[in-house]
Amino acid sequence: MLNNKNFALIGASGYIAPRHMKAIKDTGNNLVAALDKNDSVGIIDSYFPNAYFFxxxxxxxxxxDKYHRANDKKIEYVSIATPNYLHDSHIRFALRNNSHAICEKPLVLKPQNIDLLKIIENETGKKVYNILQLRLHKSIIELKEKVLRELEQNPGKVYDVDLTYLTRRGKWYFVSWKGDISKSGGVAANxxxxxxxxxxxIFGNVVENIVHLKQDDTNSGYLKLKNANVRWFLSVNYDYIPDNIKAIGQTTFRSxxxxxxxxxxxxxxxxxxxRSYEEILKGNGFGLDEAYxxxxxxxxxQNSSPIGLKGEYHPFCKKILG
Structure with missing residues (x-):
């Protein structure tokens, strides 16, 4: 397939960057230039060895800027895989350089920044797309369709949902930008x-948002959604992973x-x-409204005070607060 769209990538040395390089390659497009303050980016050679790097x-x-000014050249998309707190600035850079922006999650750290980005979208005529890839997962689409069918039969149905996600992160995590809540948004955002x-x-908008536990390595709370009550627990602390998961050598537990x-x-x-890139290139990507x-x-x-073991708290909270 001939390359037909030109891309730039900001954040080329990060963990998620190779997935963007692969997506650009798989969709038959070209990476023109990449940026990262770290130069451990040899992975580029596997996809776009001729890309300029800065x-x-x-x-x-x-x-x-110079590339845009060449008569026959254009960078249509800027992909952004930088630390969370830089997303807003790099999206603005893309839009103001006459490119669409494709940005990793979380799109920004404050909802009011989305409102400001909408203004810049209108000024520039360019779009912001958020990578919300779980919406494209076959099993999740099937669950959403199942829930919609059930709600047609019983519109008042409220589901009980427990979300538990624990994944080990070493000491490096808290030294890096991810450990700085002002830069990452904390565990819930990361x-x-x-x-x-x-x-x-799947289950509709947030009606109520309660935080039971908030520590540097662990967040837990309760979300009342339109059609679900959700108890959630998120942690990067290995100690909280169930013993049966540790026993088989796994460092991640997701349920x-x-x-x-x-x-x-x-x-x-x-x-x-x-798949996300394919949809974006067809004009079907997830934009600012979907991210909100x-x-x-x-x-x-991030801005709520935890209330402890009150109300509908996740049972894992007792591991810490019990």
Whole structure:
């Protein structure tokens, strides 16, 4: 397939960057330039060995500007895989350089920034797309369709949902930007935002948001959605992973139950960035409006005071507060 769209990538050395490179390649497009202050980016050779690479934003910005001014050249999309607190600025850069923006989650850290980005979209005529890949997962689409069918029969039905996600992170995590809540948004934003998006995608908007536990490595709370009561627990502390999971050598535990029944969606993740790009290129990507609910949810969690073991708390809270 011939390359037909030109891309730039900001955040080329991060964990998630290769998925963006692969998605650009898989959709038959071309990576023109990449930026990262760290130069451990040899992975680019596996996808786009001819891409220009910059470690300084100023030189990258100059290249993009000059590239746009060449009569027959254009960068249609800027992909953004940088630390969370930089997303807003890099999206603005993309739009103001006449490119659409494709950004990792969380899109921004404050919901009011979405309102401001809408203004810039209108000024520039360019779009912001958020990678919300769980919405494209086959099992999640099937669950959403099942819930919609059941709600047609019983519009007042309210599901009971437990979300539990624990994944080990070493000491590096708290030294990096991820450990700085002002830069990451905290645990809920780092490892939970896509789950919150998935749950509101299926069960409707947030009616009530209560935080029971908030520590540097663990957040837990309760969400009342339009059609579900959700108890959730998120942690990067290995100690809280169930013993039976540790016994088989695993460092991640993920569980979602719906009315007491385990919802299995552990497979089918590998191509979701490519699927996201395919939809974006067809004009069907998830934009600012789709991102708003999950961003508002994690922002409220970040700015709420925990109430402890009161009300509908997740049973894992007793591991810490009991």
């Amino acid at each position: 470690t300084e934003f100023e030189r990258f910005e100059r290249f993009v 490892i939970g935002v896509h789950f919150f998006d998935m749950l509101t995608f 979602i139950t719906v009315d007491g029944e385990e919802f299995e969606f552990s497979e089918g993740f590998t191509e979701l960035h490519t 609910i999950s961003i508002n949810t994690v922002y409220d969690i």
